[in-house]
Amino acid sequence: MARPDHMLKADELNQFRDLIRQRHKGCPVAYLTGKQDFWNHSFLVSTEVLIPRPDTEVLVEEALKRLSSLREKPLRILDIGTGSGCIAISLALECPQAEVEAWDISDSALEVAKQNQKALGSRVHFCRKDALNPDFWQNTGPFDLIVSNPPYIAEEEKKHLGPGVLTYEPHQALFATEHGLAFYYALARQAFRVLRPGHGCIMVETGYRQGEAVQEIFRKGPWKNSTIVRDLSGLNRVVTADRIT
Numbered sequence: 719m720a721r722p723d724h725m726l727k728a729d730e731l732n733q734f735r736d737l738i739r740q741r742h743k744g745c746p747v748a749y750l751t752g753k754q755d756f757w758n759h760s761f762l763v764s765t766e767v768l769i770p771r772p773d774t775e776v777l778v779e780e781a782l783k784r785l786s787s788l789r790e791k792p793l794r795i796l797d798i799g800t801g802s803g804c805i806a807i808s809l810a811l812e813c814p815q816a817e818v819e820a821w822d823i824s825d826s827a828l829e830v831a832k833q834n835q836k837a838l839g840s841r842v843h844f845c846r847k848d849a850l851n852p853d854f855w856q857n858t859g860p861f862d863l864i865v866s867n868p869p870y871i872a873e874e875e876k877k878h879l880g881p882g883v884l885t886y887e888p889h890q891a892l893f894a895t896e897h898g899l900a901f902y903y904a905l906a907r908q909a910f911r912v913l914r915p916g917h918g919c920i921m922v923e924t925g926y927r928q929g930e931a932v933q934e935i936f937r938k939g940p941w942k943n944s945t946i947v948r949d950l951s952g953l954n955r956v957v958t959a960d961r962i963t
Contacts, residue, residue, distance in 0.1 A: 744881035757808040761834050766826035768891045770804040774867050776955045777923050778808050780947055781865050784919055784958075785813055788862055792817050796859075796912070798849045798866040798905070799823075801891055803831030803842065805865055810840040819861075821847040821854075824890060850904050859912030867923040868901035869894040898925065902932050910940040910961045918961035929954025 726734065737750050748754040748769045754761055756770035757778055763769055785793055793816040797806035800820035810818040820842050822828050828844050835842055847854040849868070871892050876884060883892070894900040902922060909920050920941075924932045929946045936944040936959035949955035 745886055746882045749886055754802075756804045759804075759808065759811070759838055761802050761804050761807075762830060762837065763802055764826075764830055765886055766824065766888060767802040767830050768867075768887055770802060773949050773955055774805065774923055776947060776949045777865055777867060777921055778805060778812075780921055780956055780958065781805075781809055781863060782812055784863060784921070785809075785816070788917060790862055790914070791815065793863070794859075794861045794914075795819070796861045796864045797821070797842075798864065799868045799891065799901070800831055800844065801827050801867075803834045803844070805867060806831070806842045806844075807834055807838055807840040809865070810842050811838065814841075818842045819858075820844050821849060823848045824888070827888070827891070849901065849908070852908060855908045855911060860914040860918070861912055862914050862918060864905075864909050864913060864918075864920040865922070866901070866905060866920075868905070870898045870901065870923075870925050870928060872898035898928065899931060899935065902935050906935050906939060906941065913961040915961065915963050919958060920961075921956055921958045924954060924957055926953035926955065929957060932957045 740750060746769055748763050749765055752762060754763050754770050757775055761770055793813065795809055795816050795818045797820040800806050800822045803820060806818050806820035825846060828846060831844055869892055873893055896903060905920065905922065933944045933946050936957060940962045941959040942962050944959040946954050947956040
């Protein structure tokens with residue numbers, strides 16, 4: 719319809735019909751096109767990574783606000799569960815003076831992130847690490863800021879997910895035990911060890927019904943100033959907390 723003067727060749731028409739069939743089955747458009755816009759950039763995506771969503775831009779926005787108040791040179795940022803790399807790469811492009819490190823447990827996801835890095839020209843150090851394993855937190859840091867969009871959907875909530883999510887997006891990046899809170903507990907236990915004393919901060923994305931529970935996790939132990947940030951729809955979306963000096 720956009721190009722009425724262009725007559726489709728047979729192979730083009732077959733490809734188009736195949737894409738329509740896949741979309742009819744529920745495959746997300748981003749997986750069909752292989753890309754998704756996020757924070758003014760176009761990111762390559764595959765079924766090995768979550769599709770970047772506008773909600774996650776709230777996390778990037780809050781991170782940039784925090785980084786603008788810090789004067790350490792260079793700033794050091796850690797992104798946990800990087801997936802496509804959309805958070806880490808966006809922060810690296812906005813703060814080229816910062817050192818950015820990004821972890822993921824999936825080799826396939828890290829390959830996608832590295833492709834995005836090459837395409838967009840950022841500088842991020844990608845590492846294969848399991849944030850749930852305390853050993854991976856040894857001999858790293860200090861970081862001024864830790865950001866994460868971790869798996870946070872509880873297994874019992876599967877029945878509420880649309881087929882496009884449940885069938886096509888990687889379950890390892892979606893679901894977490896302990897009613898979806900397992901990664902938050904792990905981050906609360908481990909992250910403070912690698913944050914810089916005095917001003918180190920963590921910011922995590924949450925499900926819209928998890929804000930209070932995650933805030934309570936970061937009100938205990940070595941954390942202070944636990945705060946909930948809402949998204950443009952007024953829903954709880956990000957929890958921040960500062961390391962106690």
